[in-house]
Amino acid sequence: MASVWISGAGMTPFGRRTQSLPDLMADAARAALTASGIEVPDAIVVATMNPEEFLGEGNFASRIATHLGFAYVPAIRVETATSSGAAAIFAGFTAVASGTARAVLVVGGERMTHLPTPRVSEIIGRSIDPYERSYGATMPALAGLITRALMARSGLSAREISQVAVKNHANAVRNPYAHFRAPVALAAVMASRLVADPLRLFHCCPISDGAAALVLTASRAAVRIAGIGQGTDALAVRHRQELTSFRATQAAAKAAFAMAGFGADRVEVAEVHDAFTPFELIALEDTGLFPPGAAGRATLDGETALDGRLPVNPSGGLKARGHPLGATGIAQVVELVWQLTGQAADRQVSAHVGLAQSIGGLATNNFVTLVEAA
Amino acid sequence: MPPPVIDQIQGSRCPQCGTAVVPPARFCPWHPVAMAPVSLTGLGEIVTFTTLHSPPEGFRSPLHIALVELQGGARLVCHGEATRGIRIGSRVAIEAVDRVYYFAHLGALDRARLFWRRAGRRGERLEAIARSWAKRLWKGRGRDTGE
Numbered sequence: 001m002a003s004v005w006i007s008g009a010g011m012t013p014f015g016r017r018t019q020s021l022p023d024l025m026a027d028a029a030r031a032a033l034t035a036s037g038i039e040v041p042d043a044i045v046v047a048t049m050n051p052e053e054f055l056g057e058g059n060f061a062s063r064i065a066t067h068l069g070f071a072y073v074p075a076i077r078v079e080t081a082t083s084s085g086a087a088a089i090f091a092g093f094t095a096v097a098s099g100t101a102r103a104v105l106v107v108g109g110e111r112m113t114h115l116p117t118p119r120v121s122e123i124i125g126r127s128i129d130p131y132e133r134s135y136g137a138t139m140p141a142l143a144g145l146i147t148r149a150l151m152a153r154s155g156l157s158a159r160e161i162s163q164v165a166v167k168n169h170a171n172a173v174r175n176p177y178a179h180f181r182a183p184v185a186l187a188a189v190m191a192s193r194l195v196a197d198p199l200r201l202f203h204c205c206p207i208s209d210g211a212a213a214l215v216l217t218a219s220r221a222a223v224r225i226a227g228i229g230q231g232t233d234a235l236a237v238r239h240r241q242e243l244t245s246f247r248a249t250q251a252a253a254k255a256a257f258a259m260a261g262f263g264a265d266r267v268e269v270a271e272v273h274d275a276f277t278p279f280e281l282i283a284l285e286d287t288g289l290f291p292p293g294a295a296g297r298a299t300l301d302g303e304t305a306l307d308g309r310l311p312v313n314p315s316g317g318l319k320a321r322g323h324p325l326g327a328t329g330i331a332q333v334v335e336l337v338w339q340l341t342g343q344a345a346d347r348q349v350s351a352h353v354g355l356a357q358s359i360g361g362l363a364t365n366n367f368v369t370l371v372e373a374a
Numbered sequence: 375m376p377p378p379v380i381d382q383i384q385g386s387r388c389p390q391c392g393t394a395v396v397p398p399a400r401f402c403p404w405h406p407v408a409m410a411p412v413s414l415t416g417l418g419e420i421v422t423f424t425t426l427h428s429p430p431e432g433f434r435s436p437l438h439i440a441l442v443e444l445q446g447g448a449r450l451v452c453h454g455e456a457t458r459g460i461r462i463g464s465r466v467a468i469e470a471v472d473r474v475y476y477f478a479h480l481g482a483l484d485r486a487r488l489f490w491r492r493a494g495r496r497g498e499r500l501e502a503i504a505r506s507w508a509k510r511l512w513k514g515r516g517r518d519t520g521e
Contacts, residue, residue: 118428136453141439144425148423
């Protein structure tokens, strides 16, 4: 299999944006193309979770290609719920690795803040099993069920899941692309209102607008995709054999490490899917970065902080950088590229290998991507 | 507190791996094998639960949701009137009201009643009375609007 390189990365600031989604995607795409020095890609992969309902627009691959002035460049859209961005990287990777294309523009984004919160929750909730949804199950509700089971099983404390928010907000203060740029105190997280017991408001990521893009090439660049893997599980949470770890992440990590030919010990920085803060701790254990049951304590001890042994979510994560669904999986890798190439400014860490983990739906369709500095 | 009502719950079982699911599904989630109908007793254990404070439209706040594992192995999502006294591992009875499943805590007294109910016909008659009484109480609870 041919090597696949990341020759350009770009994103818009995340948060409440006034631009249209095509304009946000164009800004991210232009930034990535400029960084790569490629004027016209061979192919485009577009990621959005649900422009049909958020915007009332479909046929979105053609929409974006045309908007970018690439009406003659073949474009497809991929969708795997909240991991659509990572799925787009996966699709772009296979195109380059197979020799089908030599330069692929991968661009993802979502525009959500123009709708009222209950409507946004309803649209995101479309990715939940219909029977569970008929009982009022939303993403926070299912995350609440998982968090309670996790706390009971592993002894994970409210302090530990709250510290994830404190750390990620602290990182986002240093990230000009982040949705939230204010720190939060542990006491404030622990006193925020209950959303889905035991999950509180500050354990949950915000609703954000934004876009992110990468240019993947067959020609050598500063960062290589060392491994990429996909893992899946049953759509219905009630069918899962395990509630407190995600089989989809474990399978994706196994595949990614097998492709890379190295293990978790080589990873020096990680961007993981902390849509709900306990999910960061589950991700660290499912990917093998921490032994089972150790991630909560390690977070309290500062091991995953910017100056810790293994910085996790230096961007601020979904929690504080923001979570514009289709953009998120790509933005994680954009951050890793910047970290590996010394472009992360005030939040720069020292790393040669990075891991990104993205969750689709309630961990039904997950991806793990490993990137390595050349 | 009315005595708990035990319903039979319709599900399906995989002939290959024995997995049971509720509601019935055409194929096993783990194998492309047609599932066979199975009737499960509405008794089980709380696997986990939550209380949703901003439920979606059409549901009353706070909304109590539990994941319950039935004795036959299938897990189902159900509503409850309250989670006070409920813990992971609590024994619950499942009742269907207008095809919506509700859990009710089984105290020591309830478990004793269940034992006697299984013992004979008179118990079954009592159960029928209790069931209709409980259904009247449950009806309309937990949801703002009908199906």
